[in-house]
Amino acid sequence: MKSEMEYFRSGLKSVLGAPAPDQQITGAETVERLVSRVSTSTLLEDRRDACRALKALSKKYRVEVGAHSMDVLKQVLELDRADCEIIGYCLDTLCNITSREPFEEETESSLAINVNIGEQFTEMFIKNTESVSLVLSFLEEYDFRVRWPAVKLITSLLANKPKEIQDIILVSPMGVSKLMDLLGESREVIRNDALLLLINLTKNNANIQKIVAFENAFDRLFEVIIEEGLTEGGIVVEDCLILMLNLLKNNTSNINFFKEGSYIQKIAPMLILPDNLEEIGWSPQKVSNMHCVLQLVRTLVSPNNPIQIITACQKSMRNVNLLEALCNILMASGVPADILTETINTVAEIIRGNLTNQEYFANVMAPSNPPRPAIVVLLMSMVNEKQPFQLRCAVLYCFECFLYKNEIGQGQIIQTLLPSSLATSDVTTGQLLCGGLFSNDSLSNWFSSISLSHCLIDNPAQKEQLLRVMIATNLGAQAIGLLHQSVVYLQQSNKLQSKIGILMLLAMWLSQCQQAVQVFLNIPGAMAFLTAQTSASEYDNNEELIQGICAFIMGLCVVFNDNSVQNYSKENLSQLIEKRVGIETYCKKLNEISRHEVYARAAKQPQILAKHSSELLLEFEFCKLFKSFEGVIINALGVQRDLQNGISELSLSEHENALLLQYKELIRDQDRKLHDLQKAFNSAQREKEMLKNELEELRQTNSQLNDQNTLLKVQLATNSTANNVDHNCIEPQEPLTIKKEIVVNEELQKLKDELKEKSDELEHLRKDQEDLLELLTDQDCKLTVFKNRLRELGEVLEDDDSENGSNSENEI
Numbered sequence: 001m002k003s004e005m006e007y008f009r010s011g012l013k014s015v016l017g018a019p020a021p022d023q024q025i026t027g028a029e030t031v032e033r034l035v036s037r038v039s040t041s042t043l044l045e046d047r048r049d050a051c052r053a054l055k056a057l058s059k060k061y062r063v064e065v066g067a068h069s070m071d072v073l074k075q076v077l078e079l080d081r082a083d084c085e086i087i088g089y090c091l092d093t094l095c096n097i098t099s100r101e102p103f104e105e106e107t108e109s110s111l112a113i114n115v116n117i118g119e120q121f122t123e124m125f126i127k128n129t130e131s132v133s134l135v136l137s138f139l140e141e142y143d144f145r146v147r148w149p150a151v152k153l154i155t156s157l158l159a160n161k162p163k164e165i166q167d168i169i170l171v172s173p174m175g176v177s178k179l180m181d182l183l184g185e186s187r188e189v190i191r192n193d194a195l196l197l198l199i200n201l202t203k204n205n206a207n208i209q210k211i212v213a214f215e216n217a218f219d220r221l222f223e224v225i226i227e228e229g230l231t232e233g234g235i236v237v238e239d240c241l242i243l244m245l246n247l248l249k250n251n252t253s254n255i256n257f258f259k260e261g262s263y264i265q266k267i268a269p270m271l272i273l274p275d276n277l278e279e280i281g282w283s284p285q286k287v288s289n290m291h292c293v294l295q296l297v298r299t300l301v302s303p304n305n306p307i308q309i310i311t312a313c314q315k316s317m318r319n320v321n322l323l324e325a326l327c328n329i330l331m332a333s334g335v336p337a338d339i340l341t342e343t344i345n346t347v348a349e350i351i352r353g354n355l356t357n358q359e360y361f362a363n364v365m366a367p368s369n370p371p372r373p374a375i376v377v378l379l380m381s382m383v384n385e386k387q388p389f390q391l392r393c394a395v396l397y398c399f400e401c402f403l404y405k406n407e408i409g410q411g412q413i414i415q416t417l418l419p420s421s422l423a424t425s426d427v428t429t430g431q432l433l434c435g436g437l438f439s440n441d442s443l444s445n446w447f448s449s450i451s452l453s454h455c456l457i458d459n460p461a462q463k464e465q466l467l468r469v470m471i472a473t474n475l476g477a478q479a480i481g482l483l484h485q486s487v488v489y490l491q492q493s494n495k496l497q498s499k500i501g502i503l504m505l506l507a508m509w510l511s512q513c514q515q516a517v518q519v520f521l522n523i524p525g526a527m528a529f530l531t532a533q534t535s536a537s538e539y540d541n542n543e544e545l546i547q548g549i550c551a552f553i554m555g556l557c558v559v560f561n562d563n564s565v566q567n568y569s570k571e572n573l574s575q576l577i578e579k580r581v582g583i584e585t586y587c588k589k590l591n592e593i594s595r596h597e598v599y600a601r602a603a604k605q606p607q608i609l610a611k612h613s614s615e616l617l618l619e620f621e622f623c624k625l626f627k628s629f630e631g632v633i634i635n636a637l638g639v640q641r642d643l644q645n646g647i648s649e650l651s652l653s654e655h656e657n658a659l660l661l662q663y664k665e666l667i668r669d670q671d672r673k674l675h676d677l678q679k680a681f682n683s684a685q686r687e688k689e690m691l692k693n694e695l696e697e698l699r700q701t702n703s704q705l706n707d708q709n710t711l712l713k714v715q716l717a718t719n720s721t722a723n724n725v726d727h728n729c730i731e732p733q734e735p736l737t738i739k740k741e742i743v744v745n746e747e748l749q750k751l752k753d754e755l756k757e758k759s760d761e762l763e764h765l766r767k768d769q770e771d772l773l774e775l776l777t778d779q780d781c782k783l784t785v786f787k788n789r790l791r792e793l794g795e796v797l798e799d800d801d802s803e804n805g806s807n808s809e810n811e812i
Contacts, residue, residue, distance in 0.1 A: 383436035449501030555633030
């Protein structure tokens with residue numbers, strides 16, 4: 001049996017003809033001869049042999065093959081499409097030259113060109129969009145030699161130019177349909193590669209996502225998943241689930257289609273754990289598959305979706321027993337920590353804001369001895385500092401979602417804190433939260449503070465009920481109110497995280513509750529502590545957050561003050577802030593909260609996303625509370641005295657009236673400036689549009705010059721190699737006699753003349769390259785000038801976006 005290389009060499013000789021013994025053919029010359037044979041041969045067999053040889057050379061001599069044969073290969077695809085073998089060779093060759101990854105066989109000269117070769121050739125190939133449509137048409141061919149390389153070629157093109165290929169396929173007749181048909185392929189290698197192709201095709205393109213979904217994608221994907229064994233299956237199951245996630249994420253239309261098509265009930269069987277789970281365990285692939293299933297469920301009930309869709313999906317998940325299956329996973333033994341964490345997050349979003357689901361979850365019992373509510377078991381994990389950080393965060397999120405818009409649940413939690421005539425030895429949620437609130441673990445302090453604050457959101461009745469809770473910190477010590485104890489702990493603690501957590505609890509408690517404000521103002525040292533923190537002039541290590549929240553609480557005490565505490569009426573507190581702190585300092589401290597980077601992160605979404613415990617400072621619902629009352633507090637402090645004394649513009653003093661007129665004139669002047677700026681802005685917008693058009697023209701010109709430069713480099717490399725070979729040929733291989741030298745000085749002179757001619761030609765090519773490079777440099781300078789001008793006008797360029805995305809990835 002001949003080796004593959006021997007077979008290739010013999011085939012190459014038959015195509016090119018056997019070279020003379022002393023003749024050395026370079027790779028570039030070989031490619032040129034093969035391209036010539038493909039374009040000129042009248043016999044199909046000769047063209048087929050030449051295409052097979054080009055395929056074999058396309059890895060080692062990728063630049064030469066790509067530069068010389070691309071047009072010829074397109075011609076073969078159009079004219080010889082009836083022959084599957086030659087079409088397969090052409091598609092494989094194109095796939096090799098457009099590959100993003102370098103090949104081991106590539107020569108050093110090819111790798112020396114500092115460009116992404118695959119991307120350059122992809123750009124050249126797709127300039128005529130009909131080329132992509134031509135490749136798509138080969139997907140209809142059943143022959144394995146054609147269909148599989150066609151899939152691989154489209155995948156390669158898509159990897160290099162995703163946006164351009166998406167646009168081409170989107171407008172290509174039945175383009176998406178042809179790809180979707182591949183999911184029904186009986187040959188798994190084609191089907192699996194088609195899955196990967198569709199995953200890349202559907203990224204960040206809502207239109208393609210909709211078309212794929214309406215091409216029965218969900219039916220076909222679930223068929224593959226069931227055939228592969230659900231979550232027990234291999235990586236193909238994971239690919240199917242990733243494709244589903246692409247179709248559903250941030251796509252309201254597809255989510256609604258998924259819900260209406262009763263596909264939610266097809267997810268439920270994937271979440272049922274086998275009875276012998278402890279025996280078979282969790283393989284790494286099963287863990288990956290389960291993660292994808294949980295992500296799929298969360299995508300349907302994400303808080304970012306419209307409320308109507310969330311409610312409908314939550315109801316469906318309860319009806320098809322999907323919520324029940326997830327609760328069983330929560331209570332099962334042997335579940336990996338990361339799967340348990342993600343399951344808790346998934347349950348959280350299924351019950352969030354849905355009273356029926358929240359009631360169901362409240363009645364879930366853990367299989368412990370004695371049986372305990374699942375909520376209690378989860379809270380025990382949250383206040384246990386030995387549990388994984390991400391797991392504790394997930395439990396807090398689940399508890400928050402259980403209480404979201406759930407007044408009944410809020411009341412039940414507060415009830416466990418109140419004195420009861422029923423003696424019980426069971427641990428309650430209230431005991432766990434109070435224990436965590438005053439423990440030595442700062443993270444437990446923070447978690448418990450946030451949990452209790454969520455019992456009070458939009459529920460003034462429970463704020464008053466919580467005032468009845470009494471705490472005895474030491475055995476035999478006199479019990480004091482929970483609010484009082486919180487202030488004492490706040491004054492004694494030196495832990496930043498603990499302080500911020502309790503301050504956020506106090507802010508939620510005091511807002512919209514005059515009775516709580518009254519109790520707070522009567523606590524010795526409470527207002528003195530807030531005043532000292534707010535008036536502090538130095539801070540470090542996020543102390544500005546503590547000072548800002550203290551200022552916020554002082555403002556809430558002004559807004560929700562019923563004047564029942566003699567020394568701390570609204571008027572007295574306003575004067576205290578004005579004289580002891582200063583209005584300017586107070587407003588600055590208040591603004592420190594919203595200007596802090598942790599505020600921006602916490603205000604984005606309800607779920608806590610942190611990699612380390614030190615990142616937990618502010619929380620989503622507190623940010624909402626602050627945003628709601630910041631302006632109210634500032635207005636209350638600014639006009640409080642005026643409203644009480646009935647002062648109007650007519651009753652102002654002469655000095656105050658003059659000051660008011662001065663401010664009015666200032667506002668008018670600013671309004672005029674704003675009008676002028678608006679006109680200047682409109683003019684700048686028009687100029688920006690003109691610059692964008694010029695920039696686009698320059699980009700097109702630059703692209704053409706890049707293509708020419710790439711081909712020129714190939715020609716230079718080819719000629720340089722040829723010259724080296726010719727020069728070697730004239731060197732004597734053996735010692736020559738004087739007679740032989742005489743017979744040879746005419747042949748040698750002839751060779752020297754040919755060498756000089758080729759050297760001149762090479763010098764001419766180099767000069768052309770230098771001219772081209774100068775032109776490219778000039779174009780780049782113009783591009784830079786236009787880009788800088790656009791940036792000055794406020795335009796965000798694609799280059800800036802990609803650079804920012806790269807920096808973010810490096811930071812992560």
